[in-house]
Amino acid sequence: MFGGDAELLSMKQTLTEILLDALSRAKEKGELKLAQQPAVTLETPKTKGHGDLATTLALTLAKPEAQAPRRIAEIIVANIQDRGSVIEKTEIAGPGFINFFLTQDRWKQTLFEIDAEGFQYGLLNLGKGERVLLEYVSANPTGPLHVGHGRGAAVGDALANLLAAVGYDVVREFYINDAGRQIKLLARSIHARYQQALGNEAPFPEDGYHGAYIEEIARGLIRADGEHYVRVPFEQCEARFAAFGREAMLAEIRADLEAFGVRFDHWFSEASLLDGGAVQQSIDELKQRGFAYEHDGALWLKSTAFGDDKDRVVVKQDGTYTYLATDIAYHRNKLGRGFATLVNIWGADHHGYIPRVQAVIQAFGHPKDSLHVLLVQLVTLMRHGQPVPMSKRAGDFVTLRDVMDDVGRDAARYIFLTRRSDSHLDFDLDVAKEQSRENPVYYVQYAHARLSSIFREAETRGIAVPASAEVDLALLDTEEEQNIIKSLARYPEMIEEAALAYEPHRITFYLQDLAGLLHNYYFKHRIIADDRARTMARLFLMKQVKTVIRGALGILGVNAPEKM
RNA sequence: GCGCCCGUAGCUCAGCUGGAUAGAGCGUCGGACUUCGAAUCCGCAGGCCGCAGGUUCGAAUCCUGCCGGGCGCACCA
Incomplete structure (x- = not known):
């Protein structure tokens, strides 16, 4: 399944072994002390004249060996036995670099290797089948995906493919934020539009969602349930509006991602953590482990025990949960499913949240670095050299779907990956369409x-x-x-x-x-x-x-x- | 005020976990289609790597302090 090491060592591996061999020979002869086995590193020099691969071994050994680096380089080179005849020539350069020029034959074996392995070429088995959970996008089902989600989706999907390519068993997951205030607000917004569509005056909620999609959902509900809820107070039909809105939005999100070529193995509902009692269980476990305590009528996570600035509230004075509470349960759930590594892809504006979630991981007895958070910076859309203004509150923003329709799937995905994920991206719509x-x-x-x-x-x-x-x-x-x-x-x-x-x-x-x-x-x-x-x-x-x-x-x- | 990220060519960005003379695209200017796809190629120019110290054989890369920009600092989600 995985190519490379079985039939043919990579050039780096081959040379590393040759070097290690030379070192032990030098040690036997007493030419080098080698009190500690040095790390053999090889790199591809920037300049052609410096060979195909080079090592700084002699430079790093200079101090422990108390010898001039060039002298050490000479010793190493003199002890090299090139059994596979892969080395064309060796040079000692500068302060003590050892530069290797490889034989033509060795290079050309690469071509046979690719020919034999096809798309398996370059794939490795670093992961050795270890299970990794990759969580990304995780948008609230309260509106369509925007461009920032698109970047997260592109990065997440590519990273998932990449990790799978090096031998990890990757599970892709979308965490649905379907609990709490935002869903309620969605339901309220739909409720108002529903009434209005049926000719009733209805005040629109203060921070409601203004997009036209809300009106569409309201019309959809009229088609589904008729005029059943006319003048019915929100409180009496909230559940129906929330559920309908959630499903409608999820369907759209799913369709957008599908069109973008992004598929998830699991869709994980935040609400399910509350309904199933997982949140309470998680809190109980934290208490048992001594990382949760009551204070001022609230329940706190002792995140300072793991380097966070301050402890964080999990259960408020009024008895309701904070967002952290469901996240505690969610990450406990992830760990409980047996993943050795968790990768979360978040918008960069959430970076302040990292220490407390890492604290959660550690409070449950897992090493800090079993959670890896990748931050994805904001995307600024550019059109005609100007940033495209976006205001989410007014429901006036460019969606992922808009961008896909405009520039095409491939261009969008590729451009999202042309920057490091944590660096800001100017996405030029005109360039993305250009064929040049x-x-x-x-x-x-x-x-x-x-x-x-x-x-x-x-x-x-x-x-x-x-x-x-x-x-x-x-x-x-x-x-x-x-x-x-x-x-x-x-x-x-x-x-x-x-x-x-x-x-x-x-x-x-x-x-x-x-x-x-x-x-x-x-x-x-x-x-x-x-x-x-x-x-x-x-x-x-x-x-x-x-x-x-x-x-x-x-x-x-x-x-x-x-x-x- | 505290914390995180970022300051590299006119612009947008790489720089492989400390290596040799800091790279690419765009833009400017000049050149290449009777021949496998010119959606391409070639050339020129362009730099106190924000500033100042430190660590060492060696720093764009690591540490400290400034300056400048972004984002966080809720019993919101």
Whole structure:
């Protein structure tokens, strides 16, 4: 299932072993003391002249060994035994860097690897099947999804795909905030519109939801239940209005997400925690564990025991629960389902909430870092160079659906992933529609479509995509081809790093780079050329590029079109 | 006032958990379509990495203090 380690070590792994081997040999000979086993790190140098991979091992050893770093580098290099003959040459540079230049053969094995593994190439088994719960979007069912939710959905979905790609067992969950004041307000708003639609004067609630969608829901209720509630006081039909509004909104949210290509494994209702008694049970357990206490007629969570600024109220003086109460129950529920890691994707305006939820996690006896909160910053929509004004109170805001209709699903998803999630995003609607280099999604998709087109052309000329056995990779000798091969070889480590850092945006940057190399290559060289053997080698290379682009786009949830 | 995040090219942003000469796109200017898709490519220019200290062989990256911006600081959700 997972490629990589079984048949072929990555270049990094291979070199790491060679280095460890050299170190132990130096130690045996007494050339190095190595009181402590140093961490062997390898990185890809920025400058080409510095080799394919480089280590700072000698620099970090300088102090403990009390020797000049260059001297240590010489010792290490002298002790290297390159059994697999992957090293073309080794250089000691600068203060003591050891630079490795790898053999052509070793690079080109990458192509065979991709050919053999297909979309499995680059996938790892870091997670080893460990279960991760990823919670995202989690919008109140009181209005349609807006652009900020869209970003959360895109980031969450891509991260879920990414974690799954590195071997985690990921469950995607949407927490429905269907308890408390907001739902009541929704019901009130619908109630007012309902009365108005039937010709009754009805005051609209102070902080009610003003959007036109409320009127639609009211009309829907008239269709469903008729004029049954005319002049019926709100209190007597609240339950019906709340339930109807909740269902209507959820249906719309679900449909929007579906259209956006985002699906959840579970929809978890906040109200169910209250109805089922889970909240009370959670509070009881906190009391038993000594992390809840009564004071001033309220019940407090002792979150300061885990580094929060102050303790937090869980049950108010009037006996009702705070929002934290259901969140305590919710996170207890998550932990109880056996997830080792919880990931929550929140709007950045909730960041102040992190310490107390981490306190909750710890109060239930789990390590702080079993909860990972990813903050997603706000999105500013730009049109004609100006920010699009949005006022939620007036019900006047651009919805995710609007953006999808305007720029398309792929462009929206991709652009949401072109920034680190915690950095502010200006989403330029004009650019997102543009079919040019400026629009990153087209740039990458175009690379894929262009490759597809080449294969169609090859087919019409009667040239089949060659099997690995029939290509001579020595013919891939141009600089552009080398660059592409090295980029493809870097794909697995990029995936690994992106997954470990919970940063799916790294994939978009990688794709921009790879697509750029491809476009550049395409312009300088003909893939289908007169030389048959060279054509075969190049087609083989192009096939692997196509595989990687498609696989990476797949993780992002963006289509890889054959034609555009 | 306290806490979190952010200050990198004119603009929008990367910078891989401390590495070598700080990168990309856009924008400006100039160039490339009889040949596999020009939704593309090539070139030029552009920088006290907010400021000042500190940690060390080495700092855009880590620490401290300022300055500037955003967001939080409820017995709201």
